[in-house]
Amino acid sequence: MTKKILIRFGDMMLKGRNIGFFIKKVRAHLVAKLEGLVVSYEYTHDRVFISYDEADETTIISRLKEIQGIYNFSVVYVAKPNLDDIILKAIEVLNIEMDEPMVRLKIETKRHDKKFPMTSLDITQQIASPILNGADKKFIVDVKNPKEILNIELRSDIAYIHMKSIKGMGGFPFGTQGKGLLMMSGGIDSPVAAYLAMKQGIEVELFHFESTPMTPLESVQKVIDLTKRLANYTPTGTIKLHIVPFRKIHEEILAKIFDPYTITIMRRMMYRLAERYAKKKKMLCIINGESVGQVASQTLNSMQVIEAVTKIPILRPVLTYDKQEIVDISKKIDTFNISIRPFNDCCSIYVPKEPATRPMELYALKYERDMEYDNLLIEALENLKTVEVSKDINFNISKYGFTVAEVFALYEKEMIENGHNIEAK
Numbered sequence: 001m002t003k004k005i006l007i008r009f010g011d012m013m014l015k016g017r018n019i020g021f022f023i024k025k026v027r028a029h030l031v032a033k034l035e036g037l038v039v040s041y042e043y044t045h046d047r048v049f050i051s052y053d054e055a056d057e058t059t060i061i062s063r064l065k066e067i068q069g070i071y072n073f074s075v076v077y078v079a080k081p082n083l084d085d086i087i088l089k090a091i092e093v094l095n096i097e098m099d100e101p102m103v104r105l106k107i108e109t110k111r112h113d114k115k116f117p118m119t120s121l122d123i124t125q126q127i128a129s130p131i132l133n134g135a136d137k138k139f140i141v142d143v144k145n146p147k148e149i150l151n152i153e154l155r156s157d158i159a160y161i162h163m164k165s166i167k168g169m170g171g172f173p174f175g176t177q178g179k180g181l182l183m184m185s186g187g188i189d190s191p192v193a194a195y196l197a198m199k200q201g202i203e204v205e206l207f208h209f210e211s212t213p214m215t216p217l218e219s220v221q222k223v224i225d226l227t228k229r230l231a232n233y234t235p236t237g238t239i240k241l242h243i244v245p246f247r248k249i250h251e252e253i254l255a256k257i258f259d260p261y262t263i264t265i266m267r268r269m270m271y272r273l274a275e276r277y278a279k280k281k282k283m284l285c286i287i288n289g290e291s292v293g294q295v296a297s298q299t300l301n302s303m304q305v306i307e308a309v310t311k312i313p314i315l316r317p318v319l320t321y322d323k324q325e326i327v328d329i330s331k332k333i334d335t336f337n338i339s340i341r342p343f344n345d346c347c348s349i350y351v352p353k354e355p356a357t358r359p360m361e362l363y364a365l366k367y368e369r370d371m372e373y374d375n376l377l378i379e380a381l382e383n384l385k386t387v388e389v390s391k392d393i394n395f396n397i398s399k400y401g402f403t404v405a406e407v408f409a410l411y412e413k414e415m416i417e418n419g420h421n422i423e424a425k
Contacts, residue, residue, distance in 0.1 A: 001092055002078040005060060006160060007048040010071025010170050019046075025173030026069040032235040033063045049076075061166060066232050068199055070168035076153075076160040081113070086152060086159050087127050091134040094150065097163040098137060105139040106146035107131065113156040123154065172201030174235055179203045180315065181278040182287040183270060184241070186222035186343065189289030189318055191230060191335040192326050196317035197287050198233050204287065206230075206239060207274055209246035218343040224395055225338045231391040243385045244273060249376045256370045260356040263297045264364055265371075267306040273377055275310045277384070285313040291321055301358040308361050 007030070009023065027048065031041070037056050042049040052060055057075070064073055079089035090107075107128050111120040118126070131150070132139055153160040182194045184206040194204050208223045220243065231239045249269050257265045274286045290298045297306065307314050318326050330336040389395075 001089065003052075003054065003057075004076050004078060004160070005050040005052065005064070005073055006076045006162065007050070007064070007073045007168075008071050008165075009046060009069060010168075022069065022173055022176060025176055026067065029067050029069070029174055029235045030064075033067055034060060065166070065168060067174075068169050068171045068201060068233070069173040071170055072165040072168050074151075074162040074165050076162040079159040079161055081116075081154055081157060081159045083123070083127055086154070086161070087130045087134070089159075090127070090131045090150060090152065090161050093161050093163060094131070094135040094137070094139075098135075098139075098148065101137040101139070103137075103139055104142035104145065104147045105132075105150060106141070106143050106148075107150045107152070109152045109154065111154045113154060115156070116154060120154075123152075127152075169199055169233075171199035174198060174201065174233070175203040177201035178284040179205065179281075180285040180287045181205055181207050181274055181281070181283045183274055183289075184208045184223055184226070185289065186219050186226065186339065186341075187289070188330050188336065188339040189291060189294075189326055191226045191289075191339060192329045192333070193287055193289040193317045194230050195233065195329065195333050195335075197315065198230070200317075202285075202287070202315075203234075204230075204239070205281075205283070206241045207244060207277065208241065209244045209270055209273075211247045211250045214247055214250060216343045218341070221395075222338055222341050222343055224389060226335055227389040228391050228393070228395075229333065229335050229338065231389060237391045238388045241387050241389050242277065243387070245380055245383050246270075249373065249380060252371050252373065252376060257367050258363075259352045260354055261359060261364060261367050262352050263355050264302060264305060264359045265367060267297050267302075268309045268364060268368070269373060269377070271306060271310050271314075272373075273380060275312050276377065276381060278312055285315050286310065287315045287317065289318055289326075290316045291318045291323070291326065294323065297355070299357050302356070305359045305361045305364055 009026065023046075027041075027043065030048065034050075037060065038053050039056075039060070040051045042051070050060070061073075061075075064070060077089055077093050079085045107124055109120045109124045109127075111118075111123065116123075128141070132141070148163060151160075151162050177200060180197060180202045182190065182197065182204045184190050184194070185208070194206065197204055206223070206227055208220070210220050212220070223241065227239050227241045231237050246269075250266070253262055253266050253269070271286070278284075278286055290303065292303075293299055297303075321329075327336060330339060
């Protein structure tokens with residue numbers, strides 16, 4: 001039996017006159033995502049129908065779940081636009097899709113072609129008994145509280161029959177809300193924040209602070225692997241990752257800052273670096289994985305003192321999520337097992353025994369006067385490395401070398417050989 005996939009849009013339908021722009025973006029992402037598969041598309045003003053080789057169905061469904069702006073989609077079975085064929089195909093669909101007998105079932109018809117000489121209700125009443133009597137299993141008719149719905153969409157030249165809807169990523173098309181710089185650690189929270197930001201249409205670039213050899217080189221590998229996973233949610237299958245050498249600033253903080261304030265000052269330096277780079281690249285915001293109260297630097301007092309060094313908007317997609325909610329999303333997007341590898345980054349190593357949970361900006365400024373940090377910030381940005389990480393490139397850091405400079409010199413060579421762009425800064 002011939003099948004298609006029907007794609008529906010969600011929040012975008014509220015965009016009024018701008019709806020065409022948003023749908024065009026989703027269609028472009030869709031075509032890029034399914035490149036290499038034998039598919040064809042039929043577009044209506046608010047839906048997309050995909051014809052495909054049934055052998056590719058699992059692959060297509062998996063990829064559709066990674067496209068922003070798709071609310072849900074269904075595998076639909078094709079019938080001729082007459083009652084006899086609809087009845088025959090509907091019986092087949094019930095026999096294929098339904099495993100349990102005596103399920104509460106509703107048959108619902110939508111008549112898109114108003115020229116059809118019967119109302120939607122009349123059609124349902126005429127076809128319901130033949131369908132239910134012809135199915136292999138018996139069902140309980142329940143129009144008010146059904147467990148399953150047999151949907152029939154009748155158009156002028158075709159009819160579509162389907163049972164289940166598969167939830168999509170939702171949100172808004174990739175890049176339609178502008179570009180943001182995401183402060184990327186190797187932990188659980190920041191990859192989830194990146195995913196949620198992309199879900200709402202923000203194109204993200206990732207900004208990671210590395211302190212090798214104070215932190216293990218494997219912590220950089222975690223970030224690369226997390227970036228590869230997140231690249232599945234972009235139309236190109238790539239994301240830019242910026243590696244910021246933070247060791248000198250890190251050492252200066254540990255040597256000169258009052259111990260309870262080391263995390264506060266460290267985060268303030270990171271925000272300064274992120275803001276300077278974001279403004280240079282004309283990005284609209286900084287994004288991070290902070291959640292209220294989760295650690296000492298994420299109390300409201302700490303957030304206020306830390307972000308006082310910036311003027312650019314700070315977005316915190318997981319701000320009100322508890323840890324288990326964040327973990328659940330990380331498992332859903334397949335980043336959790338990467339994030340829990342036992343290699344700490346500079347935010348989670350050398351943590352003070354009693355970090356300040358209610359720091360004061362007055363004291364932060366006082367302690368920062370003992371540092372000559374401006375030149376260190378300039379140097380860090382001058383030596384920043386940018387790589388375009390692809391979801392398709394395997395990169396094992398252990399085979400390259402023992403310093404980030406050695407690693408990325410060889411990684412650049414490998415990426416160029418595979419046709420990917422490398423920026424020097």
